[in-house]
Amino acid sequence: MSNKTLRIEGVTRTFPGRGRAAPTLALQPTSLEVAPGEFVAILGPSGCGKSTLLRIVAGLDQPSAGSVALDGAPVTGPGPDRGMVFQSYTLFPWLTVERNIRYGLEERGLPEAEQRAIAARFIDRTGLRGFENHWPRQLSGGMQQRCALARALANDPEILLLDEPFGALDHQTRELMQELLLEIWQADRKTVLFVTHDIDEAVFLANRVLVMSARPGRIKAEVAVPLPYPREWTVKTTPEFGALKARLMAEIREEVRKAAIA
């Protein structure tokens, strides 16, 4: 269980123009507070700056203005307190599944026995038992992302940043991954910031969905998801789920249209 609050205040990002081109405003001043243990989904059309916002929280990108702080401590760069899973497959190809999961633990200098014990726990939780000694290139896309999730969780971060982690997976695998993630979150209640453009995914997982506008991005709507946890996949067929989905769809359609014209 996390106990630190993430505070994003007036974060703006402008990308400098190339040559004579005008600079691009990717993210309008954005403020957001994420309480410990929340599961917040950021929903938006492609290119709206939602990944930029997540990268700033991760410390992989610097805001042009504004600040990010985790429990009052300003974020100045990447760190193990903010674990991240990327859309692209980022397992280290030269490390086996088990060594990938131990990467952050090795970095911290934990004794090897402890590293192995922690890795074993997350191998079990993500259903990778039997694949510990496989190379990443021998795994399917879904398994690679499960391993990436295990690697981030094994490091025990305060907050988990997920940047469309299931975006490259086929629909069925994606749904299984959502259930796996939900199961883990329901057990651990770690703070999650989840970027996606999939409405179903956002409603199914999150307790709060933020809708971002087309570029330059800003948070244009906030929708609480009052569906009780633990959630099962069957929740997707309930009228409550349908109503939330319809509402978010209306919000986002407009933005997608704007993004398509721009």
Next chain:
Amino acid sequence: MQPLKPVSPGARLVLGAGFFAVFLGAWAFVTYGGHVPALFLASPGRTLSSGWSLLTEYGFLGDIAVTVFRVVGGFLIAAVMAVPLGLLMGAFKPVEAFFEPFFSFCRYLPASAFIPLLILWAGVGEAQKLSVIVIGSVFQLVIMVAVVAGATRPDLVEAAATLGSRPVSILRRVVIPAAAPQIAETLRLVLGWAWTYVIVAELIGASSGIGHMIMDSQRLLDTGQMIFGIVVIGVIGLVTDFAVKSLNRWLFPWAAL
């Protein structure tokens, strides 16, 4: 034949050996057929017998050993200098900005042009031979290693950073392992070039080595010996190439080389 359709291993072997056969056939045809004077081009048989006498009577194995020693020695010195620097340049852009222009300039300096200078500085001993190879390989290697290291996937570097790795640790745990297979391939390539430099170095001011033997044979108009010397270099090259390739496959089982 379909574009890009792979060929079976057996067919690959037959085709590869086939061209050697065609080449030998053409050689035999022009020499045994009397289309070329024997003075200018020895026949395959003549070449083999010259080679045999070289090996048994003139101690050519010693020459081969000396040349191999020079190639490997010079190449190792170049690699020990170039690989760490190339890695630093690839990983840290200010380091690259500092060295890259100068090394790009040096890369175009022909190693053979240094031979007269090197004879002045280092005499005609081993130091001079090794220097030629080092000069010929080191700048190429630095630039190529820097390019390989610089091509490390940025998302892997970012993933490592979010797992708590600091810059030095990222270099050690991400950039180096990510670049290692390509660096090994680069070393294999440049080792081949080192063979060119050693022969050039041995053509001038040497008293031993394959190049020296070739030079001596020219004075005696023994084209058989000259061709045998060149073929030996080719065979050694082919064998090392094959060995290094297998070594790389064994060292980097995770990469689909």
